Amino acid sequence: MSTIMYISSEAPTLGALLRGLRSRQGWTLKEMSVKSGIPVSTLSKVEHGQLTLTYDKLYQLSQRLGMRMSELFAEEESDAEPVVTARRSLGNLATAVRVETPNYDYYYLCAELRRKRMIPVLARIRANTVKEFGQLVHHSGEEFAFVLKGSVALHTEFYDPVTLHAGESVYFDSSMGHAYLVPEGCEEAELLSVMAGGNEEEVQTALGSHAREKAQL
Known part of the structure; x- marks a missing residue:
């Protein structure tokens, strides 16, 4: 059974995070x-959970x-982040930030870390197909x-397609x-992806570019 079926209704939403960001900045919706x-x-629809945003819109924002x-996905902190290297975050789907797109349904883990x-x-x-997916994704790292x-x-751009089964990695x-696709004969597929770059800016590019798709609001 998919772990996604056990998501808590208390999980932070994109709308709640954007509303919190706007509140902290003292902006009206118009501003x-x-x-x-x-x-x-x-x-307004995003803040009330009636609509989500594609990567293009999130990146534009x-x-x-x-x-x-990362700051769009981070909740308000009561204190400034300490300058230490031994930090940690315990994450699960109940505290993940969910973003739906035509190609993927994403759950960003440990979103409170900046x-x-x-x-x-x-x-x-x-x-299910490259044609359905659209342009292949590129990002640094x-x-x-x-x-x-x-x-x-x-x-991938330079290799023949490869099919990975549960328990396998790349x-x-x-x-x-x-591009990640669901192969013929498979009804549902889930994976854990970890994106990393040489520096923070590369990682932030990876965060969004991995979700870039043709669909527009």
Whole structure:
């Protein structure tokens, strides 16, 4: 049985996080709309859980607001983050931030940590063919993926497609075009993906570019 079926209703949502960000900045919906270039009606629906945002919109939002992508997914902190290296975060699906897209259903783990050098993501794969998926994804750094359920077909720019089954993994250069698909004969597929780059900015690029898709709001 898929672990995704056990998600708590108390999990932080994208809408709640954006509403918290707007509140901390003291912005009205109209002010945030002007700053981000996203319509007031769209922002309002996101905050009330009636709509989600594609990566393109999330990236546009972070760029217009002058923020890192990780800051959009981080909840308010009562104290400034201490300058230490021995930090940790205990994550689960109940505390993950969920973002739905046509190709993937994402759960960003340990989202409360800022300035991460790795980004762990649980993903449910939706697309079945490269045509359905659209343009292959490129982002700097490297990526590790471990199949949790079903089978996953990995299509890459320089290699023949490979099918990975539950318990199998792959590590690859993510600057190479790639796409995860559900192969024929498999009804559902889930994997754990960990994206990492040489520095924080590369990791933040990985966070969004992995979810880039053709669908627009």
